[in-house]
Amino acid sequence: MKKIEAFIRHEALDAIRDSLEKLGLPSMSVSEVKGSGRQKGYTETYRGARTTVFLRPKLKLEIAVDDGDVDKAVDTILEHAHTGQAGDGKIFILPLEEAIRVRTAERGSVVLESHVEDAAA
Amino acid sequence: MKKIEAFIRHEALDAIRDSLEKLGLPSMSVSEVKGSGRQKGYTETYRGARTTVFLRPKLKLEIAVDDGDVDKAVDTILEHAHTGQAGDGKIFILPLEEAIRVRTAERGSVVLESHVEDAAA
Amino acid sequence: MKKIEAFIRHEALDAIRDSLEKLGLPSMSVSEVKGSGRQKGYTETYRGARTTVFLRPKLKLEIAVDDGDVDKAVDTILEHAHTGQAGDGKIFILPLEEAIRVRTAERGSVVLESHVEDAAA
């Protein structure tokens, strides 16, 4: 099991979520972050005073997947998050030791399996 | 050392935090996320236009614990976060290589030890 | 590759970001969390009713770095986030299996390398 953490532009979210759902991976958690990287800062001006803001709004996707689904998920994110301009973001893959579904207390990769039947329905 | 990441309903937070504190695990970080999964979307309507929202508000708990405390923590979360309905959330356990307390620059599991004496106090 | 997750006070952010940038590590993601730990709660009062709030606002930094940069980054955070008072926060280091730059689909530690030439520029 792996945990995928992707930092992306806001605009990419809808397409990624739709595609992943079609692939049977509807599960994810999304949060707002501010990020800095290669992308340059921008200037804020207020009453004549200026400052440069290096942290720009991004979305963070967290997706726990079974080992076999990692590539599917990464490819989907790459496909939709890519614009070619600085600031497109990064994807990180972390090892995941255990996953537990709170509703049923099930454990292990069954919790993360693709829901292909659901998606088909 | 492990890092527990739990995605739960807002309502469960207080009970979880209280119980963990009693077990000597008062330390955690909480943030707001939006998640999708088995739980269905809901409809928003504005001026007659409709959309389906699949991302629903959840809380993310991050709790770094010593290996010996993992089960205690997971059980506590399961106990209080469980309602039996879709959307209860998931718990993930990640390996943690190092923990450092900023205040003292201490490292290792001492940083995460249960504070049983505090809790008793 | 490692992922550093640091929970710090808001005030420390600017100094940390500046220093890391000078060291060629401008990349990070920042989000707002609420945390509890050793630090005590505070009281909120409204219309005569009181409650104790144990969760206090913190910032979470996420910094993926090459193995060789971990110490540099941790030391920088420790230097600027330290005040010596309860609530200074913690730094966690997690193993990172893969890193991918969305813009170029590059993989591996090249994605995380320090940009010393940029910083010098």
Next chain:
Amino acid sequence: MEGDAAVALALNSVWIMVAAVLVLFMQAGFALLEVGFSRMKNAGAVMAKIFLNLSIAAVVFWAVGYGFIYGGDASFFGGEGFFIDFSDSAAFSEDFYGGEELSLLPGVDWFFQLAFAAVSLAIVFGTMLDRMKMAGYVIFAVIFVAIIYPTVARWTWGGGWLAQDGFLDFAGSSIVHLAGATAGLAGTLLLGPRIGKFKDGKAVPIPGHSMPLALVGIIILWVGWMGFNPGSTLGAIDADFGLVAANTNLAAGAGVIGASLMAMWVMKTLDVSQIGNGAIGGLVAITAPCAFVEPWAAVVIGLIGGGLVPPIVMLLDKIKIDDPLGAIPAHGVAGIWGTLAIGLFGVAELTGDREGLLVGGDAEQLWVQFYGVVVTFGIVFVAALLVFGAIKYTIGLRVSPAEELTGLDISQHGMFGYPERFIEVPGAEPEGISESEFTPVSSPSSSNT
């Protein structure tokens, strides 16, 4: 019309028109106050309620409400002159003023009275915030504006039996404010407290989401009160609306000071919401006596009216009555105090009759004031309990716990009041909510953040 009479009619009407606009403006004040003191997840529903209330008030008060105050000669109940035609002055005078020459344009007279009825109705809602079902409330609003409020108003302002007994309430501490707060008390008793308000026997803070909006709302109420009280002279010529305006401002200021000091004493904190409630307490208290007392007494009345608020807020918490806005202390208790205050501080030259106990040493006026307050409270409480009770046991008064936790906006109106901020509000998806209440959608189509 002849020159002088035309000028007099125009001048009186201009002043009362302005006053009516100021009182109408109080709806913006109540909207901000109520929305600021409610949770973010209910903000849109509060606004919907304000609009429906005011709209219902306008139509119903034209159709029947006004007639139940001023039409006919009944002392206790009844009326005539419904579905009024304001373009026909003669008929208007016939219906309501025994055919006398009018001192105000009919439409202006009605508009001013309407604005008062709408204020009384707006007060009711304050105790019922964050959990009330819109449909039930709408029914109550119709009945309150049609009959309950008009009956109380008739007893004094319509020349009814309380007026005949010498009961005084210049601008409505009892008739408008106590009446509204009393109905609100009945409502909150039947509704019960908000989920989470009391825990382990103790009150938990459920802070309103925006003190800036709430307190700007109170400044607007203060401004609107400059029409409420001074306009109750019902004319400009030979009317000392200046004294009334000065007394009202003094009492409002003193109310803030009284509430601040009391909050620091009993709550151990200079609570921002109490500062605002204190202004209302002072204003409500001076509403009945504003034309009958001297400025020094206005300061005393306001100081006590505002000062009463914090301890009563704490008392309600203790006896587990949930009143999110403080309508009961600020409109109810301060309204009682203000009405009684005429019996203490009234000056003969100003009342035109009896003197207050502390000024003239005679308790007669105080006694009339006292039973006036008692019957106002009693009749409204019983009527509201009956109406709200009937609603409760038929279509229901309160939303389901799931809807309450999720918030009234998304569950009742299909969209958040603050769509872009909603991620922050806990409880947006409560334990045990049935999926179907959210109109679940099984075919995945699109999502948005």
Next chain:
Amino acid sequence: MEGDAAVALALNSVWIMVAAVLVLFMQAGFALLEVGFSRMKNAGAVMAKIFLNLSIAAVVFWAVGYGFIYGGDASFFGGEGFFIDFSDSAAFSEDFYGGEELSLLPGVDWFFQLAFAAVSLAIVFGTMLDRMKMAGYVIFAVIFVAIIYPTVARWTWGGGWLAQDGFLDFAGSSIVHLAGATAGLAGTLLLGPRIGKFKDGKAVPIPGHSMPLALVGIIILWVGWMGFNPGSTLGAIDADFGLVAANTNLAAGAGVIGASLMAMWVMKTLDVSQIGNGAIGGLVAITAPCAFVEPWAAVVIGLIGGGLVPPIVMLLDKIKIDDPLGAIPAHGVAGIWGTLAIGLFGVAELTGDREGLLVGGDAEQLWVQFYGVVVTFGIVFVAALLVFGAIKYTIGLRVSPAEELTGLDISQHGMFGYPERFIEVPGAEPEGISESEFTPVSSPSSSNT
């Protein structure tokens, strides 16, 4: 001046001064309405627009606009009396009133008319929210206040050809509201819909960020309308502003009720924004007939005026016209309905002339109303299309997609309107934005959250 004349001048002027202040106050209402119905990322830009609009209106209406309404005798177009000196009553009367004795102070008269022009201009903007370029809009504002609005106003209120035909529009359902909405329609047609408004052929909700602000804005509009309509008596003596005020309140209330019922029917939800738009629909509809109909008719007119809003909102979505605020249904369609309603419900004693079709059985007035509406719509639509078109093909009407997605605040004004909340707004950094549009900074210096 002699006693009685001085009193009459003062009394009339006080009333119209008050009415003018109320109409000026509507700018706060429009500001809140527009800002509440726009996205957070554009909130500051909305406020900037409101201020520039009002300011331009003040200066331009003094320099030329007023003269184009009231100066000279042309029936169709033209004027005189520019750069007015209000301190010279004689010259003022000479320029605009054929030297007759004035019933209002010159400055008061102008101020009242200015406030109307500013309302008409404010309406235009509603359809153009969230994507308009400030510079282009400013140019339009100058031309609209200088010539377009004055020409339409001249035809009726300036004694022009429509007035001579017997066309009636008491306070401007057509002249002010329909004119503004028509220009807005032209504007939105040339601008096109907001990015993301239509997806796969269907309308997507782009909810405004704050229902509380938007609906408080509408309460303020309602309050301001108490100057708009009743003040259009243009005097206090021998003027029944009471009837007008009562009718206006009744129609507003009925508008809310009508829109609520219709929203529940056609939208299947008690949409909070429609409740608010319904109040506007009712108010706009009664604006033309408020002095000419009886209260029962006001209720009917308001009910329909408000009830029309939800279906028209849905219709516009269907034909892919993007009108974020509902200006077209609430000011345009309701304005047409209200103007026509005089031809249906007008009462001879009140119009002083012809009766409406449903009251007197005669369609003559309805016919005049009809062609009055048609020419108002036609002339404004063509003029606005020309002006906006010229702007579009020269300096441009719309910001770049990147700027639109990023938000007008940071891209046009250098700072967010809500600096501390901005993390929540998606789209703050759009695909494809060129770095240079953000004034990129290469030397790292400091950062802030």
Next chain:
Amino acid sequence: MEGDAAVALALNSVWIMVAAVLVLFMQAGFALLEVGFSRMKNAGAVMAKIFLNLSIAAVVFWAVGYGFIYGGDASFFGGEGFFIDFSDSAAFSEDFYGGEELSLLPGVDWFFQLAFAAVSLAIVFGTMLDRMKMAGYVIFAVIFVAIIYPTVARWTWGGGWLAQDGFLDFAGSSIVHLAGATAGLAGTLLLGPRIGKFKDGKAVPIPGHSMPLALVGIIILWVGWMGFNPGSTLGAIDADFGLVAANTNLAAGAGVIGASLMAMWVMKTLDVSQIGNGAIGGLVAITAPCAFVEPWAAVVIGLIGGGLVPPIVMLLDKIKIDDPLGAIPAHGVAGIWGTLAIGLFGVAELTGDREGLLVGGDAEQLWVQFYGVVVTFGIVFVAALLVFGAIKYTIGLRVSPAEELTGLDISQHGMFGYPERFIEVPGAEPEGISESEFTPVSSPSSSNT
């Protein structure tokens, strides 16, 4: 009272009553302006301050302030007629008007003057935002309303020595606005800048949290100014409040245009806050000359009044004076300019005496205006420095750095002004704050998000 006199008294009183209500309403404007320009973490404290200020003003101005302006004959300092009884017209006239027949109801007269005093006091606070200690400010407020402001007002409006020299200030560019801003300057000098305002010798933006609230506040100020200036005719009969109203609107509009152009020039951005400040600059500038100049001059005065704001804002940043709201440029510098402008543009028919330099070629009036400004500035600056200084070295003027960083709401009032949004505000838990300042709790009981 006899017919005509009663009508005149009523008519004048209605107009000034309305004007007083408008000026009172400016408190809502200041509240929104101040809260919008402050940080989220201080929003509740701003509202508390506004209420305490206004309340203190009401009581103190009744007790002593008014008497220090109008009571007795002293030219420089002193008064009589304290704790006024407005119900006794004869005594009132005796105390303040030498027993003459009153042209206004006593309460109305006082209310109008009170509203002005409250405006002047509200201005002071603008420079002291985000770091001031409430207790200290309350003490200053009492002294300012009791003595400092009344003394300045006495010199001109109370018939004091400046009035005798022919100094003109129609509605208070100097007396109200410059006086307030000058006290604010003294306050900010003693307080020092907010933490983080200047870094490495350069000004850092600390943007206010809500441009919509701030700018709606300014629209309300604009509306309120329609009472401020036109009401300063102090009566309706034979008073040209129309000219005043027109001039005021023109100058406000021109102020926005001036500030916009200057902001684009000197700040390289169409700064939203400067647009708002520009309106205030134009309004303040026209306040003194509004009744003495022709409309074209009002446009020029407003253009310069608004245009001065952006460069002065930048200058203050350069000399490290922290004025979060722009009170010093918008009320202070524009107030000076407006007062001097009478000496440039005054017209003899309107001043009733001397002509301005640019109109009549004579510098005499300009000289009087000049030294009037100098003494107003001087006396207020010295007095405020003394009072604030005494507070600073006794109970303290500024909160601790920890409290400032944490925010005044939670540290001074026990609860956030926006409880549901607070997660976003950096600095909520500052470096080095002592635990005890938060009332630490050792027994774990419950937590909330």
